[in-house]
Amino acid sequence: MDLRNKRYIINRTLFIIFILGWFKVFAQDSSAVLGETSVILIHPISKKYTADLTVRSRYFLYDPPSWQLRQQQVDLNLFSNYIIDKKHIVSLGIYYRYRTLFDTGRSEVRLTEKYNYITYNQKIRYRHKIRTEQRFLEDLTIFRQRYLFEVGTPLKGDTFDVGETYFTGSIEGLLSLSTETETITSLRTIAQIEWKLTTTFKVKTGLEYRLYDFNQEAYSRLFFLTSAVLLL
Numbered sequence: 001m002d003l004r005n006k007r008y009i010i011n012r013t014l015f016i017i018f019i020l021g022w023f024k025v026f027a028q029d030s031s032a033v034l035g036e037t038s039v040i041l042i043h044p045i046s047k048k049y050t051a052d053l054t055v056r057s058r059y060f061l062y063d064p065p066s067w068q069l070r071q072q073q074v075d076l077n078l079f080s081n082y083i084i085d086k087k088h089i090v091s092l093g094i095y096y097r098y099r100t101l102f103d104t105g106r107s108e109v110r111l112t113e114k115y116n117y118i119t120y121n122q123k124i125r126y127r128h129k130i131r132t133e134q135r136f137l138e139d140l141t142i143f144r145q146r147y148l149f150e151v152g153t154p155l156k157g158d159t160f161d162v163g164e165t166y167f168t169g170s171i172e173g174l175l176s177l178s179t180e181t182e183t184i185t186s187l188r189t190i191a192q193i194e195w196k197l198t199t200t201f202k203v204k205t206g207l208e209y210r211l212y213d214f215n216q217e218a219y220s221r222l223f224f225l226t227s228a229v230l231l232l
Contacts, residue, residue, distance in 0.1 A: 031220050033062035034072065036208075038227035050081045061224070073099045079114070089116040095133075108137045125152040125160065127170075140180050148172035155193075162199055168192050168206075185215045192225060200231040 038056040045051060054077040060070040079093035095110035110133050117128040127150040135142040150170035152160070160166060169191045176184040192206030208223040 031222075032060060032064060033222045033224070035059050035061050035224045036226070038225075040227060040229045041232055042229065043232045048083050050083065052079050052081065053077070071102045072104045073097055073102065079112070087118055089118075090114070091116070106137050108135055110135050123153055123159075126150070127152070129172075140178060142176050142178045142181070144174060144176045146172060146174045160196065162196055165193065165195050168194060182216065184213050186213060187211045190225070202229045203227070204229070 036056060036058050038054055040052060040054045042050060042052040054075070056075040056077070058072045058075070060068060060072055062068075063070060075095065075097050077093060077095045079091045081089055081091040083089050091112075091114040093110075093112040093114065095112060097108045097110070099105040100107045112131060112133050114129065114131045119126045127148070129146075129148040129150070131146040131148070133142075133144040133146070135144060148170055149172075150168055152166055152168040154160060154164045154166045156165065170189070172188040172190075174184075174186040174188070176186070188208060188210045190206060190208045192204050194202055194204045196202040204225070204227045206225050208225055210221045210223070212219050212221070
């Protein structure tokens with residue numbers, strides 16, 4: 001895949017997500033625009049084990065009917081990862097979402113099991129992620145299954161080396177099950193540009209479009225994403 005084709009695919013993906021998101025935002029009074037800022041710390045324990053901690057802030061940018069900056073939640077996410085080989089990684093995690101302080105909903109704790117399968121074909125990296133979650137809220141328990149497919153490619157060179165800028169795009173389906181509520185299905189698409197600045201530090205920015213509960217009364221959210229990843 002040459003540089004022209006890469007740029008065409010990336011621009012088309014970003015354009016589609018952007019247009020879909022803005023159409024939904026202004027076509028539905030219930031839609032909103034949010035921002036997410038994350039710091040991800042990764043610590044290699046050994047050749048086979050790593051641990052990563054994510055601290056994330058989510059905030060409203062457009063909360064109908066007006067534009068305003070307002071905090072929605074703060075998240076803490078800790079994962080322990082076992083590297084089977086270059087293609088296979090399994091992980092266990094615990095997640096805490098804090099919303100009570102901001103009067104934007106219920107806080108919750110999650111337990112997560114995750115499997116990543118990563119392959120390369122020429123200049124393209126493919127990632128499949130299967131993830132199961134047990135979400136514990138004050139009066140509700142939700143069992144959620146997730147599947148993500150991601151494609152990544154360098155924008156100039158042939159590899160994901162230091163100094164490279166590269167693109168990642170993904171689509172993810174989610175299925176939520178609970179004895180207290182009806183089954184819920186959702187869909188997420190993400191397009192990001194990443195800069196690998198050093199061997200231990202990279203930054204990412206992009207867009208995420210989420211379509212919630214499309215098997216019932218669908219509503220959507222558009223997210224502006226920024227994150228920094230540091231290898232300790």
